[in-house]
Amino acid sequence: MKRTVTAAMAMSALALVPQMTIAAESPTFLDVNENHTHYGAIERVAEYGFINGYSDGTYQPQASISRGHVAVIIARALQLDLPDQNTLPDNLFADVTNEHPHAAAIYAVQEAGIMNGREGNTIFAPHQDISREQMASVLVRAFELELIVEGGNQEPITDIDRASEAHQANIGILSQHEITRTSDGNFRPRENVSRGQFATFIDRSLSVQYTEALGITRVQQIDRNTFDVHYTETIENLSPDNFSFTNDLDILDATPMDDIAVIRLVTTDDTFGIEYTLYYQEGRLSFSFIGNGGSDVEGMMPVGTLISDVKKVKGTPRVKIGLWEELTSSMTKMAISMTD
Numbered sequence: 001m002k003r004t005v006t007a008a009m010a011m012s013a014l015a016l017v018p019q020m021t022i023a024a025e026s027p028t029f030l031d032v033n034e035n036h037t038h039y040g041a042i043e044r045v046a047e048y049g050f051i052n053g054y055s056d057g058t059y060q061p062q063a064s065i066s067r068g069h070v071a072v073i074i075a076r077a078l079q080l081d082l083p084d085q086n087t088l089p090d091n092l093f094a095d096v097t098n099e100h101p102h103a104a105a106i107y108a109v110q111e112a113g114i115m116n117g118r119e120g121n122t123i124f125a126p127h128q129d130i131s132r133e134q135m136a137s138v139l140v141r142a143f144e145l146e147l148i149v150e151g152g153n154q155e156p157i158t159d160i161d162r163a164s165e166a167h168q169a170n171i172g173i174l175s176q177h178e179i180t181r182t183s184d185g186n187f188r189p190r191e192n193v194s195r196g197q198f199a200t201f202i203d204r205s206l207s208v209q210y211t212e213a214l215g216i217t218r219v220q221q222i223d224r225n226t227f228d229v230h231y232t233e234t235i236e237n238l239s240p241d242n243f244s245f246t247n248d249l250d251i252l253d254a255t256p257m258d259d260i261a262v263i264r265l266v267t268t269d270d271t272f273g274i275e276y277t278l279y280y281q282e283g284r285l286s287f288s289f290i291g292n293g294g295s296d297v298e299g300m301m302p303v304g305t306l307i308s309d310v311k312k313v314k315g316t317p318r319v320k321i322g323l324w325e326e327l328t329s330s331m332t333k334m335a336i337s338m339t340d
Contacts, residue, residue: 029059038196061196068126133189163189
């Protein structure tokens with residue numbers, strides 16, 4: 001079955017809740033507070049309804065995540081059509097009957113070409129932990145991520161040779177989009193993915209698709225207070241007034257540049273060491289940077305996707321600029337039973 005998931009469909013998840021605040025008055029899970037590495041992503045993805053915690057109120061972010069749970073989360077994020085139990089085959093795989101709690105999601109992700117069975121496609125292994133290299137291929141297929149020929153993060157992955165050949169290209173794509181990034185350049189392909197890590201991977205993937213769906217190709221920091229937002233010339237009426245930064249970095253002026261597809265943003269002063277993320281119509285974009293407090297901008301690297309003069313294999317998606325409002329009005333939550 002040909003998959004018909006579009007960028008707009010995937011990004012409609014972001015219409016569930018405003019994102020300018022990361023969390024509610026108190027953390028959703030007892031074991032994930034605001035100091036946790038994956039706190040923001042876990043809170044957002046939980047708000048979207050993609051992940052659940054355990055009955056004791058914990059999320060257990062360090063625990064590994066199973067293939068069955070990954071199938072459920074991907075099906076939710078992409079709003080895949082889930083068949084009723086009576087329309088499913090009696091046995092999807094040797095280890096998955098139509099009575100399995102995740103059978104519908106497993107069927108949906110397989111039909112969409114996102115996840116495959118194992119051992120000659122005879123079993124799905126829903127309780128088996130998923131590795132980081134397997135996760136890379138799942139995310140690339142699910143969110144239709146493409147190779148960035150120019151720009152993006154081109155830093156080499158130092159342990160890419162440790163990955164299976166079948167996953168190496170997809171690990172590179174994930175790194176280019178900075179959906180995965182580590183301080184030492186290692187991807188650790190054979191390690192299992194934790195529940196906290198997977199929440200972050202999903203959160204970043206959604207932001208990348210939203211950015212691309214808007215036609216934004218690059219956000220360039222000119223100096224401490226100036227940012228140029230580059231977008232495809234086919235996009236019309238991209239409203240400067242709809243941009244904003246987190247953490248009280250105010251935009252004083254937003255002006256379209258003459259003759260080029262650029263909107264220049266002028267901001268108040270940043271604070272050293274604080275991470276700021278750019279939003280459009282309350283949707284989180286894939287550009288963040290660390291404030292330098294007025295020091296030399298040279299060497300200050302963004303911590304989100306920075307696509308420079310992008311040349312994509314299949315081109316940049318085009319959508320209407322009323323994307324956020326359109327998605328907000330059309331979004332309906334999916335009801336998928338998931339027991340953690």
